[in-house]
Amino acid sequence: xxxxxxxxxxxxxxxxxxxxxxxxxxxxxxxxxxxxxxxxxxxxxxxxxxxxxxxxxxxxxxxxxxxxxxxxxxxxx
Numbered sequence: 001x002x003x004x005x006x007x008x009x010x011x012x013x014x015x016x017x018x019x020x021x022x023x024x025x026x027x028x029x030x031x032x033x034x035x036x037x038x039x040x041x042x043x044x045x046x047x048x049x050x051x052x053x054x055x056x057x058x059x060x061x062x063x064x065x066x067x068x069x070x071x072x073x074x075x076x077x
Contacts, residue, residue, distance in 0.1 A: 033061055 040053050 033057070 036057060040050055043050060
């Protein structure tokens with residue numbers, strides 16, 4: 001018969017893997033934001049338009065981070 005329980009060590013290992021996954025996903029997100037910023041800086045367009053795009057991207061990132069933090073708080077509570 002298959003046992004449907006976890007030892008403390010298995011539970012800790014599972015939790016540790018989830019932490020690593022979250023770290024990796026956040027790293028990719030930050031890398032994408034930095035890459036988008038560099039692409040905007042190197043784009044052949046006026047400075048005013050570029051600054052507007054960067055401001056919009058920063059606001060979107062702030063909103064995303066705020067929503068993510070709220071979801072994380074709700075999940076923890």
